[in-house]
Amino acid sequence: MAAKPKLHYFNARGRMECIRWLLAAAGEEFEEQFIESPQDLEKLKNDGSLLFQQVPMVEIDGMKLAQTRAILNYIASKHNLYGKDLKERALIDMYSEGIADLSEMILQLPLCPPNERGAKLALIKEKATGRYLPVFEKVLKSHGQDYLVGNKLSKADIHLVELLYYLDEIDSSLLASFALLKALKTRVSNLPNVQKFLQPGSQRKPPLDEKTLEKAKKIFNIK
């Protein structure tokens, strides 16, 4: 079962992007099968490939894994990006979940009605600078190490750096007062696997444009 993992999603970030980041950071090459029409999604459903009729779904090591967290946790465990013991894993999970809460707000932004978007953006910035960034700055300060947990790269570092890139897209001044986070972002970005993923031509996806958003809404039947 040494075939490359195969990612089933539409051609955009959405809920698959963190999986792309983690596979890339782990140095595991992957293939992508893009869902481009409602019929493509229907076919996957009818094939019985999607446990809950949803994507993301990743074919990996003989499994058809659905649910983002299940996929991320499996990849992390497989590639030693999940700490050395239960307690490190608990910290990694706790940090990853906080990152996921903020990321969820950013993920939902394109689906936000135009008249609510200003308020939603303001909330994201407020949570970023008032709640989440201070927490992670404090974690790094508390031990002075290069990574969030156990002095070793883990999924928490990858998820956080991905988030920092999105925050930068929203407002490049957000990270200004978080020196240790800026250093983490640089340090992780310079890891060979991550650096490669950050270059043009990689499987990293750009921000969603209007056209792709409309197509995605059609595929997933969102009004």
Next chain:
Amino acid sequence: MSGKPKLHYFNGRGRMESIRWLLAAAGVEFEEKFIETPEDLEKLRNDGSLLFQQVPMVEIDGMKLAQSRAILNYIASKYDLYGKDLKERALIDMYSEGISDLGEMIITLPLCPPDQKVSKIALIKEKTSNRYCPAFEKVLKSHGQDYLVGNRLSKADILLVEVLYYVDEIDSSLLASFPLLKAFRTRISNLPKVKKFLQPGSQRKPPIDEKALEQAKKIFGIK
């Protein structure tokens, strides 16, 4: 650090109830410190006890763990309710996440504006009958075993049974066409530790009533 785990939350199900179920199923006695006023929550925050200023938070094994999934995963790992290897864990995670998606709709129901409540309940029933129950009925049918994964009790079984009880509270006919799930629910309910938790006088919480809901809204600053 061998004190009992201490759960910090308000006196209701909310996002802490799954944790109560899992601890009970694992046979772990726990204490609860109920947040009863906004000042109680403020104190926890000012103490620096809440990583992201949120509850649930569980003091366990010298850690102040926040984020439901981090807490659940730690308990599951510690008490051997997380499968025997990476692949079993992936299945357990995938099933748990599907259950959590359904559970999330149910948890947020009390916060739903009255004019949206009927359609929200209809959506819950539809997802239960067409997506989630069929998926788990099929899993049980596929291997004919007593538990969802690896012929052994795991966190997925506990979380599923918990949600089946909520589904029953919403509409007791929903499980009618899922014989394996009905048998499964009975079987898990009869496990000694689960049975004890299901009895009156345990730390299991009842459905939220109007008064408790208003109190919770006050504590958490929800309009």
